[in-house]
Amino acid sequence: MLKIGHRGAAGLAPENTQAAFEKAIEAGLDMIEIDVQLSKDNELIVVHDYDLRRIAEINKKVSELKLSELKMIDIGSWFSEEFAQERILTLAEVIELVKGHLQINIEVKMFREDHNLLIKKLVRLLKEKNFSQDVIISSFDHQLIKSLKRSKPQLQVAILVASVPVDPLRLIREADADGIHPHYLTVTEELVQLVRQAGFILNTWTVNQQDEITRLKNLNVDGIMTDYPKLLS
Ligand code: G3P
Numbered sequence: 001m002l003k004i005g006h007r008g009a010a011g012l013a014p015e016n017t018q019a020a021f022e023k024a025i026e027a028g029l030d031m032i033e034i035d036v037q038l039s040k041d042n043e044l045i046v047v048h049d050y051d052l053r054r055i056a057e058i059n060k061k062v063s064e065l066k067l068s069e070l071k072m073i074d075i076g077s078w079f080s081e082e083f084a085q086e087r088i089l090t091l092a093e094v095i096e097l098v099k100g101h102l103q104i105n106i107e108v109k110m111f112r113e114d115h116n117l118l119i120k121k122l123v124r125l126l127k128e129k130n131f132s133q134d135v136i137i138s139s140f141d142h143q144l145i146k147s148l149k150r151s152k153p154q155l156q157v158a159i160l161v162a163s164v165p166v167d168p169l170r171l172i173r174e175a176d177a178d179g180i181h182p183h184y185l186t187v188t189e190e191l192v193q194l195v196r197q198a199g200f201i202l203n204t205w206t207v208n209q210q211d212e213i214t215r216l217k218n219l220n221v222d223g224i225m226t227d228y229p230k231l232l233s
């Protein structure tokens with residue numbers, strides 16, 4: 001089963017930062033989940049939110065700023081003063097940091113309309129970094145997943161769902177996906193069996209309670225995402 005650190009290891013260090021990714025490596029995880037979107041100047045950057053209020057107390061959209069402007073912002077102090085030097089990373093920087101140690105679940109956040117540009121940049125970067133084999137790309141935007149799979153069939157892709165799907169296999173097939181990433185509270189024995197018997201993968205998020213991790217392990221899910229890597233050991 002894949003042990004996946006959510007936003008790196010968001011319980012131990014500020015989310016989606018070098019410090020969090022280093023914690024994930026130290027903990028011996030298999031994979032990190034990170035959130036990716038485009039900056040104003042179309043760089044693939046690793047940030048979860050639509051704006052910078054929560055992680056930097058700045059009332060601006062991420063997509064309004066260029067990479068050089070985003071790089072000046074402290075995204076660690078909100079978590080703890082000891083992380084004041086943490087800066088927003090590009091996806092390229094994260095790949096370089098974890099290559100050889102961790103695979104990456106790249107969650108694409110679509111806050112802008114330009115699917116095609118993001119897909120083009122993502123596919124090109126993964127090729128350049130020779131990292132295409134080591135990723136699962138996921139998104140709540142199932143149309144983006146479908147387009148991505150069409151443009152690069154070798155990439156492993158999964159649809160994200162937050163509520164109980166009426167017909168999960170239909171959703172997966174409609175997106176031409178390889179699997180599904182459901183919220184853990186929606187994961188039942190029936191769902192896991194249905195998905196896995198049809199040959200698809202199921203990774204679940206974000207599980208921070210030991211009893212739930214035990215339950216999901218016993219159901220034989222393919223992977224579990226947590227903010228606290230120790231819970232998976
Ligand atoms: O990819 C799983 C999970 O990260 C989805 O929700 O809001 O934590 O990005 P969120």
Ligand code: MG
Nearest residue numbers: 033034035107
């Ligand atoms: Mg995410």
